[in-house]
Amino acid sequence: MVKIGDIELGEFPLLLAPMEDVSDPPFRAVCKANGADLMYSEFISSEGLIRDAIKSRQKLDIFDYERPVGIQIFGGDEEPMAMAAQIVEVANPDLLDINFGCPVKKVTCKGAGAGILKDIPKMVRLTEAVVKATRLPVTVKTRLGWDDNSKNIEEVAERLQDVGIKALTIHGRTRTQMYKGNADWSLIGKVKNNPRINIPIFGNGDICTPEQAKSARAKFGIDGVMIGRAAIGYPWIFNEIKHYLHTGKHLPPPTVEERVKVCKQHLRHSISWKGEIVGILEMRRHYANYLKGLPHIKEFRAQLVTCNTPSAVEEVLDAIALQYKDHIFERTMPLIADTTESSVHPDEVMCGFPG
Template sequence: MKIGTIDFGERPLFLAPMEDVTDIGFRKMCKRFGAAMVYTEFVSADAIIRSIRSTLSKMVIDDRERPVGIQIYGRDVASMVEAARIVEQAGPDVIDINFGCPVKKVANKGAGSGMLKNIPLLLEITREVVKAVKVPVTVKTRLGWDHDHLIITDLAEQLQDCGIQTLTIHGRTRAQMYTGSADWTLIGEVKKNPRIHIPVIGNGDVKDVGDAREKFDRYGVDAVMIGRATFGCPWIFGKGTEKLTLDDKIDVLEEMLRINVERIDEYRGILHTRRHLAASPIFKGIPDFKQTRIAMLRATKKDELLAILEDCRERLKRS
């Protein structure tokens, strides 16, 4: 599979872009364990144009995580075009347009999946962004606004005609948010469409490498993108994890913390990392972990969080 000149090989696994999740420390760990492509947190076109510091910090890229994409969202042509040009200067390998985010604060303003209610504008934004930059432009979207408007098969062709180089499809409607089950049937139909010649990436309810293998076999997608199942599990991509012990996994989480504190700052680096720590399944063997999880989520200092992790390490050894 290729995006532009980037060759990902056969059946690559991608890390989905996720707000407050895909920070630089997490991305680097996912890359280490086999993610073929990683993405920054999605960033607002308006915030990029206004040079909001916290937004610009999300666009910092380390060459060791390449290939990496920056995902943008917005609700009008002019701001998306200007934002894409600014983003291009940050040096991403791909600029991805978010037409899939379902959260109210985004969709209800007409951005993200809210754009699925205004297809002419969605297509105009896509065409103009493609024309404005030299870096490959891709799109991530959903099946449609709701089950009465499952438009993805037609929309895929229209987006391809706009000049995008890859399409990622999350197998839910906006109305579903993250509830119910992802339906990959329409993703498979898009991939099988003889008029579609760009790569198609499937996303939704992929929990491990075995799930990904089943999606490749059954639906013929070019790549599989993994989202929420990666929380606290950067090793989910499978590379070199056969002999990874619990000790090793705690070491990885501690390294993520150190990277984030160093590359962002202590306060926000901790905010990003503690979400992963509280969600990581490796701590399930600890008796009465609820109180420890609460302590993780309340920690405000790096040393405090490291001490909690070391305590978890000792408790796991005893259990």
């Protein structure tokens, strides 16, 4: 049984990655319903929380059906991060996660996200300040290092454990790699198999099939995997992995009818949380992913992104379900790569770092 503090997550938990502009409550709702064991908020600026910025505060919204759920914060200074941790605690998540992995320049130039990988002593001090500021279990998500010459994740894992974190998620790339090239799972495995490490170690990067999750578990001994882009428009990935790990067999891919049903659920959650206008607008980024693999779907997608009422959207979705009711989806099954093998395409594309 994998545990973060007192939170029991099962024998091989599947985590939904914190993804900016993706991992909001509506998206988390459909992922939870389809097997995600632990989910995180979009990453939240510590400075934004302290300033009481509306967007930052809205990201604190969590719901009981999501539990266990964590809120992720980022920042480059100890005092604001400690203050943000206290604000997060009031929202009553199950845990608090620190983002030490976002690679985009506007974050790293402030010494936040992956930027702090250039200053490990500061990283340790900042983590310790957050741990001391909250009663919540604190976890960290980070990368292997800043670049190929500073892959210091083994040292980082030990030092962060020593100051009190309860779990560590490692994205298998450096900051300079951004989301390109292979995720190096061999280093993730070294951290997990370090006899000094006694906290859960979760792997992240290039996991988009049941085979890849099984391979990661067998090769590297990690406690669970974090999934990002593979879940966008395809929340079924969690239950598919669980079924495969337990039976060695694949669940059939969701039919068009099932895809339309979950897309509607996502839309309704979005409207409920954000209101009709914003809920419909922000849902538009998801349609292409739900409908991926359907031939000649461009015209329907164009209709979906111009609909302005829930009934209009659902009418188009119903037409899609009818038009493609006999379509059979094909399954592709690439294998996970380590540093000596060929790789599938990276499954991360945006900050908040989905992986």
